[in-house]
Amino acid sequence: MANKQDYKEGEVTKTIEKQTAKIPSDVFLIAALGAMGVSLALKGMKKSHTALFVGQWAAPLLLMGIYNKLVKLEGHDATDRVPGE
Numbered sequence: 001m002a003n004k005q006d007y008k009e010g011e012v013t014k015t016i017e018k019q020t021a022k023i024p025s026d027v028f029l030i031a032a033l034g035a036m037g038v039s040l041a042l043k044g045m046k047k048s049h050t051a052l053f054v055g056q057w058a059a060p061l062l063l064m065g066i067y068n069k070l071v072k073l074e075g076h077d078a079t080d081r082v083p084g085e
Helices: 011-020 025-044 048-055 058-074
Strands: none
Touching: 011 058, 025 048, 025 058
16 A cells, blocks of 8 residues: 555646745635625625635635645645654
């Protein structure tokens, strides 16, 4: 049975993880809440189509926040880390 150590991430994935790990996780939560607020305001201004468009940003932003958190907890650096760093 293969274990976690048997699989290594590619260089592109490592680069993406290094960059996304720099962003605080709460940025994504704030952005998602902001999208919901803007959507609500647009709905109140009778711009329903735009409100739906902006409101749909909340889910992807929250998913990016989850990805961000997972990278920080379980990303390639968890297995590539040199002891003592």
